[in-house]
Amino acid sequence: MMRTLFLQAPSFDGYDGGAGARYQMKREVKSFWYPTWLAQPAALVEGSKLIDAPAHDLSWDDIKHEADDRDLVILHTSTPSFGQDVRTAELLKARNPRLMIGMIGAKVAVESQKALEASAAIDFVARNEFDFTIKDVADGMPLAEVQGISWRDADGAIVHNRDRAVIEDMDSLPFVSPIYKRDLTIEKYFGGYLKHPYVSFYTGRGCKSRCTFCLWPQTVGGHNYRTRSIGHVIEEVKYVLAEMPQVKEIFFDDDTLTDNGPRVEELARALGALGFGRPGFGVSWSCNAKANVPHATLKVLRENGLRLLLVGYESGNQKILHNIKKGLRVDVARQFTKDCHALGIVIHGTFILGLPGETLETIEETIEYAKEINPHTIQVSLAAPYPGTFLFKQAVENDWFDGTDHLLTDGGNQIAQLSYPHLPAKVIFDKVEEFYKRFYFRPRKIGAIVGEMVRDFDMMKRRLREGVEFFDFLRRRKEAA
Structure with a gap:
């Protein structure tokens, strides 16, 4: 079993790029979805670790040492974050040249050739549903035998293996909640x-x-x-x-x-x-x-x-x-x-x-x-x-x-x-x-929100924080326009 790190890489401040996010971007108010699609294969790989850097406000300097004693790093990526994720892959490889680095996510599932051509630091990408694909890799199966991946062979040629069948028995997947408890601070998710x-x-x-x-x-x-x-x-x-x-x-x-x-x-x-x-x-x-x-x-x-x-x-x-x-x-x-x-x-x-x-x-x-x-x-x-x-x-x-x-x-x-x-x-x-x-x-909506805050002190603190974040969101939009 390869010593495996599952990583949502450091990115923009406040960026919700996790695999559970419908839209990968900054939110109007502070919001982070759980990286469920990373946690699922992590639950299959014994001894693995999951790091969700954006939600935990972790920089490259905070997580770089995690690569030192690993054999395999799995990065979740998306179209908006791909450039930054490639940069992280290159930093990881420079720090530990022995690392095998793979990427998962919709971006590489549909653009596997293009993704691998983007950087020699990426050893393989997983296409489509990838839970057991990653387990096969972590188990040490030769990449040439792993279904559902595109990879770079010893000569640098890109090879596309045959597709992996989708999972029909969903009960065959372990729970993700124990991975949340083990590796994540759940209070960081809003x-x-x-x-x-x-x-x-x-x-x-x-x-x-x-x-x-x-x-x-x-x-x-x-x-x-x-x-x-x-x-x-x-x-x-x-x-x-x-x-x-x-x-x-x-x-x-x-x-x-x-x-x-x-x-x-x-x-x-x-x-x-x-x-x-x-x-x-x-x-x-x-x-x-x-x-x-x-x-x-x-x-x-x-x-x-x-x-x-x-x-x-x-x-x-x-x-x-x-x-x-x-x-x-x-x-x-x-x-x-x-x-x-x-x-x-x-x-x-x-x-x-x-x-x-x-x-x-x-x-x-x-x-x-x-x-x-x-x-x-x-x-x-x-x-x-x-x-x-x-x-x-x-x-x-x-x-x-x-x-x-x-x-x-x-x-x-x-x-x-x-x-x-x-x-x-x-x-x-x-x-x-x-x-x-x-x-x-609108008076009707403002009244409803104020009423909600009056009835619940915790909600009052939350809505006031969200109000500050919302007006900051409007300010950032003006700057971007």
Whole structure:
């Protein structure tokens, strides 16, 4: 067994680039997702260690010594962070030339040749689903025999091995929560809409939806939703409750947990049997959801401890939802949101500006729609054409952008990549700030936030901190414009 380090490398200050992050960038308020896709293979490799440098505010000087007694380093990378991650790989190799260095992540899964050509410090990259791929490498299997990798042989030639089959038995994967407990400080992980501290993990992989912009199903996870057994999930929940008593919320990070109604109801009832939803039980749960869950299912989830749903509305314009193959009707999403409000389910709504078909009129329509349905909190992102997605291919073919991988400013803030003849990138960029201001700076919303703060002193401290961070976010956007 090779002595293995799993590394989310140092990057921009405050940069959320972990493999659990939907968008790799700085957030409006301090936010870090767990590096679940690194923790999973780490759980398979005996004696490994996981370092998530950005979340723990670690610099190169803080972590460089970790390479001295290792045989293998696995770096998670992404399109925005790739240049910095290559630099880290080169520093690691210079410090310890004996190291084997591999990269994982959507970026190298779809651009394996290009990634290896970027630097001789990278010995191999793992394509697609990589958990057991990395275990094979760590077990000492010759690279020529490892399925699912592209690698550089002794002569420097790049070789692409045959693909690895996706995992069908999801219960064959060990829990990630013990890796969190062993190697991470969970208080370092924040979500603006989640209770703190929280823990997140997956109950399954893949998403049947075909959203053109969504990175993970089109690159690593696939469109076949493969799930763990309910019993397996509940055992990990029990581990969290017993071993991480400070946790106040468990977030199930499946792309859309609610797509399988009977299964999510079964999971909810199993959570209810543990005490979720009972008065005095101090832990809640939350998950991603599509805005089409029927009232009957929502009621079961709420009665068994569901607190919050993270919902991707994306746009309030039906034609744009059709353009991005969202598979969602605006009127259905509107009724879903009313049902959640009536049941007391909190919603964090996400929206994207600059998708195909966007105009000034559709942006206005989406802002008014967000105000009407009134999620508790929102995130507004710019359309990001990641390599490997249909949106990337569509944008290049239509000259909406130049195909570069520069998605962030030098400081780690997202930029508007897509530009249309009738709607230039700068206008789209500026509309994000307007969206936030018009949503949050309303008497109704301000009153709700102040009321929340008055009722809960911890929430008051948190919201005040987030307020400072939010205004700093607006300041940075002005500087980047």
